[in-house]
Amino acid sequence: MDNARPVPFLKGHGTENDFVIIPDPEGRFELSKDAVARLCDRRAGVGGDGLLRVVRSARHPEARAMAGDAEWFMDYRNSDGSIAEMCGNGVRVFARHLVRAGLAPAGELAVATRAGLRRVRLDADGGGVTVGMGRAELPEGEVTVTVGGRSWAARHVNVGNPHAVAFVDDLAEAGPLRKTPLVAPGSAYPRGVNVEFVVDRGPRHVALRVYERGSGETRSCGTGACAVMVAAARRDGADPTADGTPVTYTVDVPGGRLVISEGVDGGIEMTGPAVIVAEGTLDGTLLAG
Numbered sequence: 133m134d135n136a137r138p139v140p141f142l143k144g145h146g147t148e149n150d151f152v153i154i155p156d157p158e159g160r161f162e163l164s165k166d167a168v169a170r171l172c173d174r175r176a177g178v179g180g181d182g183l184l185r186v187v188r189s190a191r192h193p194e195a196r197a198m199a200g201d202a203e204w205f206m207d208y209r210n211s212d213g214s215i216a217e218m219c220g221n222g223v224r225v226f227a228r229h230l231v232r233a234g235l236a237p238a239g240e241l242a243v244a245t246r247a248g249l250r251r252v253r254l255d256a257d258g259g260g261v262t263v264g265m266g267r268a269e270l271p272e273g274e275v276t277v278t279v280g281g282r283s284w285a286a287r288h289v290n291v292g293n294p295h296a297v298a299f300v301d302d303l304a305e306a307g308p309l310r311k312t313p314l315v316a317p318g319s320a321y322p323r324g325v326n327v328e329f330v331v332d333r334g335p336r337h338v339a340l341r342v343y344e345r346g347s348g349e350t351r352s353c354g355t356g357a358c359a360v361m362v363a364a365a366r367r368d369g370a371d372p373t374a375d376g377t378p379v380t381y382t383v384d385v386p387g388g389r390l391v392i393s394e395g396v397d398g399g400i401e402m403t404g405p406a407v408i409v410a411e412g413t414l415d416g417t418l419l420a421g
């Protein structure tokens with residue numbers, strides 16, 4: 133790769149979970165962990181909670197099998213450069229970019245991700261974006277989350293990536309959240325875990341704070357909001373797959389509001405904003421090494 137050549141990028145966010153977007157249709161850039169961390173650095177780089185590389189599915193070994201269903205693969209990375217299976221806010225921003233750049237028609241489109249295909253619905257002129265997030269898994273058992281000298285019981289929830297959901301009385305209990313919460317038993321999450329703290333705001337209405345694996349505290353986490361919604365629904369005695377009644381929750385995050393439904397087939401749909409805020413060119417040396 134010619135390191136000096138300028139490289140196009142965009143910046144976008146979904147409920148203030150923000151991303152560096154790197155169009156790379158032919159899969160030219162092998163972004164190392166260090167290069168991603170550099171690009172996501174809010175001082176020395178563009179800055180973001182994560183990075184979305186936009187690659188044709190046919191040009192990426194992890195997406196080639198999905199190329200017949202989804203032309204584009206979302207190569208998601210956390211801001212520390214680590215790879216995660218799925219990013220719920222990211223896939224809405226990813227779809228917004230595809231339509232805005234004329235790479236996909238508005239309406240419904242499928243995106244290939246490491247968690248499989250995700251179907252997204254969006255209009256050409258902005259507004260809410262809806263993504264099918266698949267089903268949640270709630271393995272039995274509990275874990276304990278400890279941060280700032282306080283501990284809470286938490287529920288496992290997996291929505292393509294792992295979450296530990298703790299219901300608290302006040303979101304301030306979690307303190308400044310500057311350090312990774314300790315989750316015990318550590319064996320429950322060998323590759324780390326996203327941790328959400330949740331309070332009630334009313335019937336079928338919750339609010340969360342989140343400490344994301346690989347990114348730290350963020351203003352929003354789409355997969356985390358889905359995990360929180362399902363954990364709250366089960367706590368409230370709602371299980372559409374058992375009682376045949378779909379359920380919808382409003383989930384407030386520090387960066388905005390998401391509306392999340394679970395259908396009788398267990399499929400989760402999340403609706404929220406997706407905004408492209410800027411585009412420009414990077415000095416190619418930022419992507420090297």
Ligand SMILES: N[C@H](CCC[C@H](N)C(=O)O)C(=O)O
Nearest residue numbers: 216219220221293345354355
């Ligand atoms: N940090 C997460 C990935 C990003 C999730 C979040 N940004 C979202 O919108 O779902 C993980 O390591 O599993």
